[in-house]
Amino acid sequence: MKIRQNDKVMIISGKDKSKIGKVVRILKDKNKVLIEGLNKVKKHVKPNPYKQEQGGIKDIESPVEASNVKVVCDACANPTKIGYRYTEDHKKIRFCKKCDENF
Numbered sequence: 001m002k003i004r005q006n007d008k009v010m011i012i013s014g015k016d017k018s019k020i021g022k023v024v025r026i027l028k029d030k031n032k033v034l035i036e037g038l039n040k041v042k043k044h045v046k047p048n049p050y051k052q053e054q055g056g057i058k059d060i061e062s063p064v065e066a067s068n069v070k071v072v073c074d075a076c077a078n079p080t081k082i083g084y085r086y087t088e089d090h091k092k093i094r095f096c097k098k099c100d101e102n103f
């Protein structure tokens with residue numbers, strides 16, 4: 001997966017289409033990402049007296065298919081495709097295919 005934690009991503013399909021958020025978690029085995037504040041679903045929560053939580057309906061973030069998001073480039077602020085290349089000391093780095101900046 002080319003997406004990393006803390007990447008800015010744009011959702012490209014579904015109800016949150018064209019919204020941008022920060023990746024807070026990568027679910028590698030499911031090929032999904034959890035994005036801060038996006039793709040929220042209502043979930044019924046049982047009260048938990050041990051945690052002093054009230055029951056009810058909560059909005060929680062639901063993971064999004066990695067194929068439904070695009071990484072937003074820091075340099076050009078466009079949703080973009082990511083490429084890989086190697087530095088002189090053979091480090092693998094990512095670059096934006098739109099503006100050619102490394103990130």
Ligand SMILES: [Zn+2]
Nearest residue numbers: 073076096099
């Ligand atoms: Zn760019």
